[in-house]
Amino acid sequence: MTDTQLITHILNGDRSRFNALVWRWEKPLYNFILRYLGNKELSRDVTQKTFIRVYKNLAKLRDPSKFSSWIYQIAANLCRDEIKKMSHRNFISLDLIQDNNENDGHRLPDELHESIDASPETRLNQKQIGSIVQKALQQLPEEQRVVIIMKEYQGLKFREIAEALNQPLNTIKSRMYYGLNGLRKIFEQWQITEEVLNYEM
Amino acid sequence: MKCNDLKPLFMDYLYDEISEDNRRLLLAHLARCQSCQLEFDGLKKTSNILQQWEDIDPDFNVIMVTEKVSWLARLKNHIAGLLPQPKRIASGLVFAAVGCFLVLAIANTQISYRQGEFKMSLGLFSKPAQQTSPDDLSTKQVVEKLQQENYYLMSTLLQQSEARQQKAIATAVLQLRQDFERQRVEDLNLVGYGLNNIEQNTNRQIQQTGRSLNELIQLINAQER
Numbered sequence: 001m002t003d004t005q006l007i008t009h010i011l012n013g014d015r016s017r018f019n020a021l022v023w024r025w026e027k028p029l030y031n032f033i034l035r036y037l038g039n040k041e042l043s044r045d046v047t048q049k050t051f052i053r054v055y056k057n058l059a060k061l062r063d064p065s066k067f068s069s070w071i072y073q074i075a076a077n078l079c080r081d082e083i084k085k086m087s088h089r090n091f092i093s094l095d096l097i098q099d100n101n102e103n104d105g106h107r108l109p110d111e112l113h114e115s116i117d118a119s120p121e122t123r124l125n126q127k128q129i130g131s132i133v134q135k136a137l138q139q140l141p142e143e144q145r146v147v148i149i150m151k152e153y154q155g156l157k158f159r160e161i162a163e164a165l166n167q168p169l170n171t172i173k174s175r176m177y178y179g180l181n182g183l184r185k186i187f188e189q190w191q192i193t194e195e196v197l198n199y200e201m
Numbered sequence: 202m203k204c205n206d207l208k209p210l211f212m213d214y215l216y217d218e219i220s221e222d223n224r225r226l227l228l229a230h231l232a233r234c235q236s237c238q239l240e241f242d243g244l245k246k247t248s249n250i251l252q253q254w255e256d257i258d259p260d261f262n263v264i265m266v267t268e269k270v271s272w273l274a275r276l277k278n279h280i281a282g283l284l285p286q287p288k289r290i291a292s293g294l295v296f297a298a299v300g301c302f303l304v305l306a307i308a309n310t311q312i313s314y315r316q317g318e319f320k321m322s323l324g325l326f327s328k329p330a331q332q333t334s335p336d337d338l339s340t341k342q343v344v345e346k347l348q349q350e351n352y353y354l355m356s357t358l359l360q361q362s363e364a365r366q367q368k369a370i371a372t373a374v375l376q377l378r379q380d381f382e383r384q385r386v387e388d389l390n391l392v393g394y395g396l397n398n399i400e401q402n403t404n405r406q407i408q409q410t411g412r413s414l415n416e417l418i419q420l421i422n423a424q425e426r
Binding site: 173176 | 208209211212213216218240243244246247248249250251252253254255256257258259260261262263264
């Protein structure tokens with residue numbers, strides 16, 4: 001059953017089908033939010049909030065075929081709210097404190113460098129790769145970061161990203177281009193290549 | 202064409218959202234322009250690096266609870282629906298009292314015209330005529346007849362309302378019975394599903410035990426040899 005069919009059932013009164021929608025979207029949505037916010041606990045809360053908002057507002061969704069853009073729009077808005085809240089609270093993450101201790105937030109943390117240098121022939125595990133990419137993504141402006149996550153990990157078309165973020169198509173493509181170029185420079189600086197990650201090449 | 206004019210197409214090409222014409226245009230340019238080719242390769246490699254970070258499974262479950270009315274609550278609702286509400290009782294009594302008053306008043310209204318004198322009285326408040334005359338006698342009969350009719354009408358009304366109530370109760374009981382049956386079928390389905398699961402699990406375990414036994418036997422045989 002497609003999302004559109006499920007939504008039609010739900011809107012016709014079969015509210016119990018919403019759980020099927022949740023099961024289908026839980027993982028992609030959580031991973032999107034986690035990459036956006038970079039914090040597991042917070043991402044879990046925002047995932048729950050997203051589903052609650054979707055449940056409450058489903059009737060307002062004019063075109064069920066645009067559900068994926070819509071759900072990411074809701075999630076992205078909630079993430080943005082969380083980031084604002086954090087900056088209001090003068091929130092300092094543990095990662096930032098660590099970086100400050102190293103006097104340079106733009107450097108790859110030493111422990112990751114060590115793990116790369118120590119065993120160049122064994123591949124890094126997912127946790128290490130995640131830390132590196134997460135760190136690199138956090139260096140980008142938020143507006144570029146969200147486009148890159150939506151494109152690379154959620155596999156949305158540029159048109160869908162434009163709908164979700166309510167921005168012109170060309171703006172989205174140019175944010176993607178600048179964001180990717182920014183990451184390219186960061187990875188070069190950290191000497192991270194596909195070969196270094198050595199992941200099932 | 203200048204490099205900067207073609208850079209907007211980089212993203213379209215990288216993510217395979219480019220039109221055929223633009224693809225040809227870009228490929229022709231990349232073949233000629235080394236710096237653009239280098240930049241494009243760098244972007245592609247960056248994208249490949251990003252792709253190595255895989256999704257993780259959430260360590261929690263989002264469960265949306267939808268309100269489910271239990272059969273006990275449904276039963277309560279049915280019964281509550283059948284019982285008259287206090288407000289309804291009060292208004293019903295008031296209507297009944299007013300209705301009785303009006304019916305009795307109309308039934309007992311006496312209108313008479315005798316020797317140029319016109320008399321009209323509401324039976325409820327008028328005292329019975331003190332003088333009895335043949336005229337009064339016939340009036341009495343009429344009154345009795347009317348009272349009988351009145352009584353008949355009232356009893357019919359009562360009977361009908363009783364019948365209506367009985368019908369409502371019968372419908373509710375039927376509904377209840379259907380609900381019970383549905384619940385029973387659901388329960389039976391659940392039990393059946395559980396039994397199937399147990400059976401499958403048991404079979405799987407038996408097969409596993411069989412397999413391990415076979416392996417053990419083979420091992421023993423090999424050792425003996």
